[in-house]
Amino acid sequence: MTEQTIDEQTSVTTVVSRVVDYPVKKVWGVLLTTDGQAALLGDGAILGDKGDTWRANDGTWGVTRSYHPFEQIRFSWHKDESAPKTWVDLTLSELSPTQTKIQISHDHAGVDFDVAKLTAHWKAALSRIDHDAL
Numbered sequence: 001m002t003e004q005t006i007d008e009q010t011s012v013t014t015v016v017s018r019v020v021d022y023p024v025k026k027v028w029g030v031l032l033t034t035d036g037q038a039a040l041l042g043d044g045a046i047l048g049d050k051g052d053t054w055r056a057n058d059g060t061w062g063v064t065r066s067y068h069p070f071e072q073i074r075f076s077w078h079k080d081e082s083a084p085k086t087w088v089d090l091t092l093s094e095l096s097p098t099q100t101k102i103q104i105s106h107d108h109a110g111v112d113f114d115v116a117k118l119t120a121h122w123k124a125a126l127s128r129i130d131h132d133a134l
C-alpha cells in the first residue's frame with residue numbers, strides 16, 4: 001500500500017493505493033455492489049448515478065460527480081451535514097490481467113482536517129474492499 005499527503009495553505013490532499021490480486025473487471029463489479037459501496041463509503045451508502053446523493057449511516061454524505069466504468073468514480077464527500085464539500089477520486093489501473101491498483105485521492109479538504117485520520121479512513125476503506133468485498 002502506498003500513501004502520499006500534500007498539505008498546502010488552504011487545502012489538503014491525501015492519496016492512498018493498494019494493489020489487489022483481482023482483474024479490474026472483478027474489482028469494478030464489486031464496487032458496484034451494496035457490500036462494495038459500504039466498504040468504500042460506509043454502511044448505508046449507495047453511490048447511484050451521476051448527480052445522485054449518497055449518505056452513509058455515520059453521517060458522511062456526498063454526490064456522485066463522474067462515473068467511468070472500469071476506470072474511475074469521482075464524488076463529493078462531506079464529513080457531516082454541515083461540512084464543506086471535498087472531492088474523492090477512486091481510480092482503477094490494470095497492472096496485469098490478474099492485478100489491479102485501486103487508488104483513492106481525497107482533495108480540497110480544508111487545513112482543519114486531521115490528515116492522519118483522513119488517510120487512515122481511506123486506508124481502512126481499501127482494506128475493507130480487499131478483505132471484505134472482494
